[in-house]
Amino acid sequence: MNAPEDPGPHRSGGWTQAIPTGLQPAFEDYVRKHCRSFLLAINLIAAFAYFSYVIADALVVPDIAMTSLWVRSILIVIGLGNIFLVFRYSRSVLLMDQLMPIHDIISTVTWFELLKHSQSPDVPTYLYASMIFIVLCNLGVRVSFKGALACSLAISAVILGNVWALHPGDPKGVMVFALVYLPVLWFSLFISWTNTLSVRRAFLSDVEVRCQQAELFELNQRLQELASTDGLTRVGNRRAFDAQLLSNWSRTQQNGRAFALLLADIDFFKAYNDHYGHQAGDMCLKQVAYSMVHTLRHGQGKAFRYGGEEFAVLLQVSTLEELRHIVERLIGQVAALNIEHRHRPDGLDHVTISVGASLSRSAEVRSAQDLLACCDRLLYQAKQQGRNQVCLAPG
Numbered sequence: 218m219n220a221p222e223d224p225g226p227h228r229s230g231g232w233t234q235a236i237p238t239g240l241q242p243a244f245e246d247y248v249r250k251h252c253r254s255f256l257l258a259i260n261l262i263a264a265f266a267y268f269s270y271v272i273a274d275a276l277v278v279p280d281i282a283m284t285s286l287w288v289r290s291i292l293i294v295i296g297l298g299n300i301f302l303v304f305r306y307s308r309s310v311l312l313m314d315q316l317m318p319i320h321d322i323i324s325t326v327t328w329f330e331l332l333k334h335s336q337s338p339d340v341p342t343y344l345y346a347s348m349i350f351i352v353l354c355n356l357g358v359r360v361s362f363k364g365a366l367a368c369s370l371a372i373s374a375v376i377l378g379n380v381w382a383l384h385p386g387d388p389k390g391v392m393v394f395a396l397v398y399l400p401v402l403w404f405s406l407f408i409s410w411t412n413t414l415s416v417r418r419a420f421l422s423d424v425e426v427r428c429q430q431a432e433l434f435e436l437n438q439r440l441q442e443l444a445s446t447d448g449l450t451r452v453g454n455r456r457a458f459d460a461q462l463l464s465n466w467s468r469t470q471q472n473g474r475a476f477a478l479l480l481a482d483i484d485f486f487k488a489y490n491d492h493y494g495h496q497a498g499d500m501c502l503k504q505v506a507y508s509m510v511h512t513l514r515h516g517q518g519k520a521f522r523y524g525g526e527e528f529a530v531l532l533q534v535s536t537l538e539e540l541r542h543i544v545e546r547l548i549g550q551v552a553a554l555n556i557e558h559r560h561r562p563d564g565l566d567h568v569t570i571s572v573g574a575s576l577s578r579s580a581e582v583r584s585a586q587d588l589l590a591c592c593d594r595l596l597y598q599a600k601q602q603g604r605n606q607v608c609l610a611p612g
């Protein structure tokens with residue numbers, strides 16, 4: 218069953234447990250999944266139970282036993298055909314549910330028609346066997362109590378009408394039959410009502426559980442997102458970077474495809490903070506992060522805040538040329554932000570970054586930690602050489 222849409226509030230303990238219209242398709246799926254095999258089994262059992270009464274007919278009403286055999290044989294062939302067609306080709310759960318009550322009405326009518334032609338003195342006693350029809354009509358129903366009620370009324374009308382016709386001038390006999398019949402009718406109706414109610418209840422609580430699971434799943438995803446995102450710059454945080462670096466490393470060990478790491482650090486950021494204030498420093502960090510994400514927007518790589526004013530970028534590139542090209546673009550884009558920084562000692566007047574970068578298959582790199590250490594060393598080198606530049610590990 219597909220996850221149903223939010224059903225909105227519904228009564229959890231009402232007497233009717235009506236299924237909201239929006240949930241009807243999901244309810245039908247639920248019934249098909251949970252009740253179809255029961256409905257099929259009970260239809261088959263009832264069909265064979267109906268046919269087995271030929272033996273009782275032979276003993277109690279032998280004068281019509283042969284006709285009964287024919288009629289029951291024809292009806293069972295039709296009945297089994299209907300069961301096959303409905304359960305094989307139809308998706309209507311209402312049809313599956315009401316097939317037995319409908320067959321029951323037909324069986325009741327034909328059984329009484331047969332009895333009317335018998336001269337057996339046991340007919341008045343045998344009439345009591347008709348109770349089985351009302352029991353079969355109600356015990357198998359799982360979806361529509363209203364349908365079961367309508368069929369029960371039809372069967373009761375057929376039974377009581379025929380009992381009256383078969384007891385001419387014997388109102389006491391009819392009354393005794395009715396007194397025995399009516400409690401069976403109430404009892405079987407009560408069973409069909411509780412059965413249909415239980416199915417609806419089970420479905421609604423299943424929906425509730427699924428909704429709670431979906432909410433929990435969403436909450437979990439949100440938590441995971443929060444746990445792996447840097448609160449200030451909205452790029453991945455250090456925890457996410459560590460996990461991604463290890464994952465990239467193990468993937469490259471398996472498929473042999475190289476990736477690259479770069480560490481980028483904002484130049485003279487302490488001076489920036491000191492002169493423009495911490496809030497302006499925060500804004501600068503956000504702009505630099507945004508610029509990196511924007512530059513990497515074609516899925517070439519992912520940026521993380523490594524700590525303080527330092528960023529790490531994992532790139533899906535395999536050659537030094539590609540790596541150099543992307544790093545130079547990153548440095549150029551940050552410079553193009555033109556964030557004023559008039560207090561740096563090197564004469565420039567805007568914010569820049571320095572970068573240390575290496576491919577994962579660089580000669581000196583044996584592990585993810587080596588790669589990180591290598592980029593850190595190269596970043597230091599870029600700072601030493603005058604900042605606003607990249608130092609690349611030789612391929």
Ligand SMILES: Nc1nc2c(ncn2[C@@H]2O[C@H](COP(=O)(O)OP(=O)(O)OP(=O)(O)O)[C@@H](O)[C@H]2O)c(=O)[nH]1
Pocket residue numbers: 449482483484485486487488490494495496497498499502524525526600604
């Ligand atoms: N506004 C702001 N400042 C931060 C944040 N995290 C770290 N910093 C500041 O970043 C500065 C880093 O300074 P340093 O490590 O001395 O480096 P630098 O001044 O950039 O010098 P170089 O890296 O050598 O170019 C410190 O002043 C930190 O307070 C932050 O989240 N917001």
